[in-house]
Amino acid sequence: xxxxxxxxxxxxxxxxxxxxxxxxxxxxxxxxxxxxxxxxxxxxxxxxxxxxxxxxxxxxxxxxxxxxxxxxxxxxxxxxxxxxxxxxxxxxxxxxxxxxxxxxxxxxxxxxxxxxxxxxxxxxxxxxxxxxxxxxxxxxxxxxxxxxxxxxxxxxxxxxxxxxxxxxxxxxxxxxxxxxxxxxxxxxxxxxxxxxxxxxxxxxxxxxxxxxxxxxxxxxxxxxxxxxxxxxxxxxxxxxxxxxxxxxxxxxxxxxxxxxxxxxxxxxxxxxxxxxxxxxxxxxxxxxxxxxxxxxxxxxxxxxxxxxxxxxxxxxxxxxxxx
Ligand SMILES: Nc1ncnc2c1ncn2[C@@H]1O[C@H](COP(=O)(O)OP(=O)(O)OP(=O)(O)O)[C@@H](O)[C@H]1O
Ligand SMILES: [Mg+2]
Numbered sequence: 001x002x003x004x005x006x007x008x009x010x011x012x013x014x015x016x017x018x019x020x021x022x023x024x025x026x027x028x029x030x031x032x033x034x035x036x037x038x039x040x041x042x043x044x045x046x047x048x049x050x051x052x053x054x055x056x057x058x059x060x061x062x063x064x065x066x067x068x069x070x071x072x073x074x075x076x077x078x079x080x081x082x083x084x085x086x087x088x089x090x091x092x093x094x095x096x097x098x099x100x101x102x103x104x105x106x107x108x109x110x111x112x113x114x115x116x117x118x119x120x121x122x123x124x125x126x127x128x129x130x131x132x133x134x135x136x137x138x139x140x141x142x143x144x145x146x147x148x149x150x151x152x153x154x155x156x157x158x159x160x161x162x163x164x165x166x167x168x169x170x171x172x173x174x175x176x177x178x179x180x181x182x183x184x185x186x187x188x189x190x191x192x193x194x195x196x197x198x199x200x201x202x203x204x205x206x207x208x209x210x211x212x213x214x215x216x217x218x219x220x221x222x223x224x225x226x227x228x229x230x231x232x233x234x235x236x237x238x239x240x241x242x243x244x245x246x247x248x249x250x251x252x253x254x255x256x257x258x259x260x261x262x263x264x265x266x267x268x269x270x271x272x273x274x275x276x277x278x279x280x281x282x283x284x285x286x287x288x289x290x291x292x293x294x295x296x297x298x299x300x301x302x303x304x305x306x307x308x309x310x311x312x313x314x315x316x317x318x319x320x321x322x323x
Contacts, residue, residue: 001026001153001183002047007056009042016042018207019056029179031194032187034204035306040187041081043204044157047185048078060153074102077151077182081158083142087131091122091141094130095148102149116144119174121167135162143171147178154178156186160193172197191299205306218301227294228265230277234286236261242280248273260289 002024009017017039024030032040045051047058049069057064063071086094092113099109117126120140125133130141139162146154159175160168175184175197188194194201195215202212211218232239236254239261243252248271253264267273274291281288 001028001061002185003057003059004043004047005057007043007046007053007058009039009046009051009053016207017046017053017204020204020207020209021056022202022209022212024183024185026183027179028200029175029184029186029198031198031201032185032204033189033191033194033201033302034187035189038189038204038306039207040189040204041157042207044078044081044155044185044187048076048080048155049073074149075151076153076155077146077149079142079146079154079156079159081161083138083145085130085138085141085145088129090129091126091133091144094141095144098145099148104149112148112150115150116147119147119178120144121170136164136167139163140167143174152182154182154184154186156184158188159186160188160190168193191302203302203305210305210308211301228263228267228274228277228291229294230263230265230288230291231257231260232263232281232286232288233260234281234284238284239263239286242284243277246273246276246280247271248276 002022004023005021007017007020008015020039020043022030032043034040042051046053047060047065049065049072052066057066059065060072061075063075065072086097089097095113095116096109099112104112117123120143122137122140122144125137130138133141139159143156143159146156156175160171163171172193175186178184179197179199186194186197198215200212200214201218203210203218236256240252240254240263243249243263243265248268249265250268251266255262255264265273265277274293277291278288
């Protein structure tokens with residue numbers, strides 16, 4: 001449904017995105033995740049025909065965003081990062097105006113406004129002037145606007161920014177529900193957001209895609225494998241030395257917790273050393289009250305992979321300076 005190939009965009013001589021390629025199938029909800037300045041909004045603005053790229057191609061439902069922009073605009077609903085609204089208008093008036101721009105007739109507009117008012121919870125302030133609304137309410141008007149013409153594809157740039165916790169949860173549920181009928185690309189720098197709503201995540205940093213996959217696939221790729229947490233009573237240095245000798249154990253860190261040694265054990269991915277650890281504790285007569293795997297979180301992966309990318313970019317800058 002969305003095909004992006006090798007998109008590159010400069011602002012002046014600064015490269016904002018650098019050879020971005022991805023494909024999104026019909027019905028997928030995909031999260032575009034990255035730190036501030038990663039290039040999320042730049043990519044989205046190109047996809048929504050607000051800005052040309054310097055090179056590369058992008059197609060939505062087979063339409064080229066550079067040469068068939070009217071066709072693209074008809075099938076996408078776009079929630080921009082900073083929702084531009086005519087603040088002197090009342091919400092209903094604004095949505096009616098937007099409906100006319102989409103070419104909806106009187107009855108279709110009335111039905112569409114009713115539908116999006118319910119979806120975006122605008123009922124309480126549908127007749128209020130937009131300038132009187134709070135930031136979160138304006139965000140919801142923007143979302144209603146994006147849904148007005150029932151587009152096949154929704155492109156949402158930071159959809160929950162400015163919303164309160166209840167509305168954030170409601171919006172995430174709404175996105176999941178909309179995903180049953182629409183293809184959705186949403187951007188976020190909040191990891192739990194994409195984890196909670198998306199089938200797949202594309203992680204961008206420094207204008208490049210650094211990883212992509214389902215939350216499970218990304219977790220699989222977490223460097224360093226998993227950690228074992230165990231609590232054993234006994235002489236801490238003996239325990240630490242004994243565990244370090246176990247095949248598959250890379251590193252052992254000891255903390256003292258209420259008379260127990262809490263051991264954080266880094267392991268190789270290939271080998272599960274839990275049985276060996278239990279056997280050693282039993283042989284030495286040390287009490288063991290807990291042993292479990294702690295899998296790395298997607299958050300750790302995100303921090304690690306974006307830091308690596310940015311460090312790489314800085315190293316490239318340094319090389320350019322020395323050349
Ligand atoms: N209009 C502009 N003129 C010059 N540089 C820009 C412009 N817009 C963005 N940039 C630069 O392009 C890069 C990518 O910005 P972009 O807005 O796409 O990031 P983002 O991933 O959306 O970040 P955020 O999470 O903060 O919204 C940044 O280095 C930014 O400073
Ligand atoms: Mg942005």
